[in-house]
Amino acid sequence: GENVEQHPSTLSVQEGDSAVIKCTYSDSASNYFPWYKQELGKGPQLIIDIRSNVGEKKDQRIAVTLNKTAKHFSLHITETQPEDSAVYFCASLLYSGGGADGLTFGKGTHLIIQP
């Protein structure tokens, strides 16, 4: 089955700097890659997603890039703010004609924004 590796497990950056979280996946047929943010005591919240027919997607300070050849995708957060502190999860999913199985998640990255 699909395996998703996520790095780093912890990332500490100064407020205002950029943060980058990287993930690799194993199943070349996977075609949907969401990123979730989870704050303490809450459920995962979708922040951005990308499909395999797109190489890059941006939403304000957040961007995701996808390299299908390398089976690698990354989350970029610019101008980080204290409220960006949370655990971030990458995930992959294979959508096919019959539907899809569940998301396969990475282990998560604890992002700490230092004031």
Place this chain on the structure above:
Amino acid sequence: DSGVTQTPKHLITATGQRVTLRCSPRSGDLSVYWYQQSLDQGLQFLIQYYNGEERAKGNILERFSAQQFPDLHSELNLSSLELGDSALYFCASSVGLQGNTIYFGEGSWLTVV
């Protein structure tokens, strides 16, 4: 607020017992998913239902079962509970089967003592 509602938020029960977790999907969503989150296993997919029918199974134990009712709400039944079943259980929903964003609820925190 994602629009996915889960009850109860917290539950403490003894080993060997059975519990039922309930989920109401977002309005209009036909797919419901259940996930388990634990420190050692991370976020793991358990099972998916679409419009009342089971569509996909993940790492769900035989002691666990789920169903989706005609009003589209879903229940996850956990029986013969063990200490290792202590975890956060999330319900998620999406409109359909393909190409749709999956939204998560706030979770049900289960503690088995």
